[in-house]
Amino acid sequence: MTETQTLIETRPPSVATLFLERVESTPDAEAYRYPVIDAAGGPDSWRSLTWGQASGRVFAIAAGLMDLGIRPEERVAIASATRVEWILADLGVLCAGAATTTIYPSTNADETAFILADSGSRVLIAEDAVQVGKARERRAELPELAHVVVIDATGVEGADGSGDGWVLSLDELERRGTAYLEKHPEAVKDAVGAITRDQLATLIYTSGTTGRPKGVRLPHDCWAYMARAIQSVGLLDENDVQYLWLPLAHVFGKVLTAGHITIGHVTAVDGRVDKIITNLPLIQPTYMAAVPRIFEKVYNGVAAKARAGGGAKYKIFKWASDVAREYAKVTQNNLRLTGKASAPFGLSTKHAVADKLVYAKIREAFGGNLRACVSGSAALAPEIGYFFSGVGIHILEGYGLTESSAASFVNPGESYRTGTVGKPLPGLEVRIAEDGEIMLRGPGIMQGYHGLPEKTAEVLEPDGWFHTGDIGELSADGFLTITDRKKDIIKNSNGKYIAPAAVEGQFKAVCPFVSNVLVIGADRNFCTALLALDEPTILGWATENGLEGRSYAEVVASPQARELIEGYVARVNEDLQRWQQIKQFRLLPRDLDVEHGDLTPSLKLKRPVVEREFQSLIDDMYAGSREA
Incomplete structure (x- = not known):
């Protein structure tokens, strides 16, 4: 048995166990850095937690949840932006033997209530008054939700103990936990010791590019396997500094916390996307994960x-x-x-x-210190990848799904290949079906969809093979290239198949003004595109071209902007087959975003939503037209 096989096959039953092992091994080593935000608008100050200090808070949270009556596998939801308290709360849930339900802070009240009800969450750990308000608004519909714990209790009614006990602060939860541990000092260690591999650890709800999200059931063994598999790849060591800003409600962000625990490096945590450019020189990370x-x-x-x-x-x-x-x-x-x-x-x-x-x-x-970035969640345009590679910012593309605990493939360090998502992690089996669909089997695959046996049966075979819904090709030496989502591949009225993502990626590589692209052509006799431009970039161009002072909508409606983009469309079409070429396009009056429901929180395009919203523009492109 190789060292890698030994590392994976001797993995403990849970990340909670790995956390205890990490704390015992390096209690005084730095674990987390996090910002203390200056309320007056000045520069943030940064503080650190050692593994020993982090464990003190994790144990208090775990014991506090036990004091509230939380038992193994019962669900505790977290609705918060990425911050160090998210990680500590999640570890507290896991060390209590319970299961975390993740909720994006951008999720509206209706969908938040759906997730809380569908998961049967007993406690919600909410970031602030906004997140508490979503639950309070639907409290009558959530009889199983016994408590709401708020991280930032500013302005939250009842968090000071004056209410009926439904809301309490995170500080109060930790105080309760500390008192509980005085009476039951071994409670948390006993709970961790009782965790079994197949015990539910996490319910992550899919982003829902169509319809209601489905709860993906990931047991403790998924995360223990992921932690050891990431460690075995050897991309990181204990001297690395990771900058973690990805949403932890997403499986991509969540898996990074598992790898961090088993390797023991430093993680700087700050989910404010608008602070990335400011934070990078301060943190000086050696490693960062991001989306394209x-x-x-x-x-x-x-x-x-x-x-x-x-x-x-x-x-x-x-x-x-x-x-x-x-x-x-x-x-x-x-x-x-x-x-x-x-x-x-x-x-x-x-x-x-x-x-x-x-x-x-x-x-x-x-x-200045960045050795590598990992890109996932969606396809990175190869020409963008080659640009950064040549610059010395090495982007290692990876691939995985919520249903496979995020990390299934990753490019191997210095021998990475731009345009591929790398090789399978140790312990993962992969095969390509006759129709090109990627099939996966291994310890990282979900148990199924929560309460949806029929939906589970559609994607998970009895022998463990999971249908990813993605089309791909494996090279002779094991590198995987993703072609497109199976459901997104379109066939035009002449019977030609087109992978929209490939065309869209080429456009993003050629045109520095574009933000989002949607190629259309299913059952049509030619392809068209809806184009959203990057607002700061196009407004900068507008100032230089006599359109200063105009709004984004006015700029994109101008003949000058259309002429500018026409040039890039022509350049892209030069490298496409005739049936792939963009014959017509329309510039959208606004960029696509999460707030309007055009993108998922992980910034994936919701094609049906965008097509419905801008149907009139699509109809206009095809009105009375024939093959161009």
Whole structure:
């Protein structure tokens, strides 16, 4: 048995057990960094928790939940943005033997109530008055919800103990837990020791690109397996500093906490997306996970800044971008063929010059110490990936689903291949079905959908094989390339199949102004596209082109903006087959976002929602038209 096999097969039954082992092993090592927000608007200060200090709070939360009557596998929901208290609360739930139900803070009151009711959650740990208000509004519909614990109790009625006890502060929960431990000092350790592998640990509700979300049942063993599998890959060690800002209600963010515990490095936690650019130089992370939209926005921002610097600077940037992509493609290909990431002398010389002029500044903006980023949740346009690779920001694409505990594939360190999602994690079986669908089997696969046996049977075979719904190809040496979602592949009226995500990715790589793209063409005789532009970038362009002072909607409605984007559409079409080409497009009057319901909280496009909302624009593109 190899060292990797031993590491995985001897895994403990739960992450709670791994947490206790971590605390015992390195109690005085730094575990978390987190910001203390300055109410006056000044710079935030950062504090740290050691593993020993974190365990004190985790044990108090776990014991406090026991004092409230929470028992093994009973659900405790968390509705909060990413912050250190989210992690401590989740670990408290797990160490009590209970199960965490995750809720995005952006979820509306109706869907929050649905998740709380469907999961049968007994306690809700809410971030603030806004999250408490959602539960209070539907309290009559939630008879099983016995208590709401609020992290930031400012302005929350009853959190000071003056109410009926339904609401209490996190501080009060921890005080109760401390008192409980004085009477039952071994209660938490006993609860952790009693956890079994198949015991429910987490209910994560799918984002719901269509219809009501489904609760994915993930047992303790899923997270213990993920922790050990991440450790075995060897991408991280105890000296790393991770910047964690992803939503912890999402499985991608959640799995990062499992890997952190088993490896023991430092994690800086701050979920405020608008603070990413500010935080990076402060945290100076060596590792960060993100979704493709973040890298697209950084790329667009760098391009816009270069454009604003004048024609000469923009020309240098475009040259440096081309060099970065060429350098990345050549070195990655040579590494694959010869085992050495080499490039010809001329290209290496150009790359060295571009590094001094452009790339070094980009790396510095990321904090200067970044070894690697992991990108997941959606496809990263390969040309964006090659750009960052050439710059020295190594983006390791990975792949997984909520139903597979997030991490199923990841690119292997220095030998990563842009455009693929890497190799399967140790312990995972994979096969490609006759129709190209990716099938997975292993310890990370869910138990099923909560209370939905029929839906479970649709995707989970009796022998454990899970239907991902994604189409992909495996190379001879095990690298997986995702083609598209099975349900998103379209067939035009001439019988030609088109993968929208591939076309959309090419457009994002070519056009620095685009934010979101939706390619349409199912049962039509040609393809069209709805395009949303990145507001700061296009407004910057507008100022330089005589449209200053106009709103986003006015700018995108202008003939100048249409002419600008027409040029990029023509460039993309040059590299597409005739039936894939975008024959017509419309610029949307606003960008797509979570607030309008166009995107999931993990920034995935809700195609049916967008198509319904902008149906009139789609109809207009096809009105009375024939094959162009």
